Amino acid sequence: MSSLIEHPHPKERRIIFENAGKSDYTPDIENYLAHGGYEEAKKAFTMTPEAIVNEVKASNLRGRGGAAFPTGVKWGFIRRDDGKPHYLCVNGDESEPGTFKDRYILHRDPHQLLEGMIITCYALNIHLAYIYVRCEYTHAKEIMEKAIQEARDRGFLGKNIFGMGFDLDIYFHEGAGAYICGEETSLLESLEGKRPYPRIKPPYFPAVLGLYMAPTIVNNVETICHVKHILRLGSAEYAAMGTAGDGGTRVLCVSGDVMKPGPYELAVGSVTLGELIFDICGGLRPGRSLKAIIPGGSSSKVLRANEIFKIKSKADDGTVIDKEVPLLDMVMDAANLAAAGSMIGSAGVIVMDDSRNMLWALNNLNQFYAHESCGQCTPCREGVLWMSKLSTRMIAEGTQESDSISLHNIADHIAGRTVCAFGEAASWPTQSFIDKFPEEFGAQIAHQ
16 A cells, blocks of 8 residues: 555656545545545536536546446447436456556545446436445455445435435445456346356347346446546546547556556556656666566566567658557557557556566466356366466476467467457467467476
8 A cells, every 4th residue: 555655656647546645545525525525426417417428428538447448438328218227337346467456446535436426327317336346355345335324324325316306326246256257247147146157248238238137337446436537627638638549547557576566547648668667666676677568467468578569650741650669668558558469458567577487477377267267168168277287287397399389279269269358368368478488388397
């Protein structure tokens, strides 16, 4: 927690963490109100729901949970007047290794999330909402349930909230600790009390057939918190903080071999990977050099430190050219990382220096995904376990020339062949680790 409470780095732009980063700030409603809390919720009731949705669209806010889908566009899939009950489910499962930003929000500023939910629900004609959080976040459960009761006691939740004739209830739901519940349809299955098997899309797009087969919006914790700040700042100012098509700030969770790991809130596209690691995070451990970066949580493809990427950019005359960009000069945003063959994902930046054995690192991830597979799809259920067994044996007994080929082939036959994106999440580490570090997956002696 100390890395967040300390004075922010000059390059940080704290919006979500504006209050959470203050050492004297406590997560109770009195403190939140003293810092201007619930003013944007009151403002929302002076606007039409359509105006709020349009503001979110114009802000260029993208989902902060992994897919980076435009939030306003997702909201636009729901019709307010279709006569059906609507639901909001806030995804706080946060099981992606390398990601821990939502935990800070839940612990330090829970009413910010509730205010964002109130605005969202009013905009989309939702009267019942859920906060879904993994069971390991026991402290977050205590804090959020207290905050919900505080808001209810003040008339901000329940019947006729803010005296505006709008009813809204919010409930906290504790998951059972399954990675797959971070996938939105699995989360809905879990909320309904079922085994969390992902649903097939189509037809089960949540905005059409979601919770209890009714229209549902599923957004990440950080995403919903941004909603109140869009109303506070205005969509134009909010969008101007980021890049084209990706507005506002994003919390980057930096872990691994840096001197100052932690969550950092930065305007989208405002720093390169080199600035993030060596300036904001204090650089690597003494005597070490950078080896690799996983930029968006464990399921994003690894990038090698000495790579040069061809990124499309506009020249002064407007023509599009391929620009060669070293990894450390790569701007940290969704478009550039996608062009580099990886993704921003949940913005869990895992830094690895030259002390790291890439076979060991891959095996660690393989064991995680083998344990977390829900078992619905045969390629995933059998293939991920097979990869884990093979990489474990490679570490224990040494590798053979054919092992990396076998590993890659297994991964190739999982990706794209499963109901949800778990197949890709489990396959991409294996594919990218072998492709980027072939010298570490050849024949070698058993790892000590």
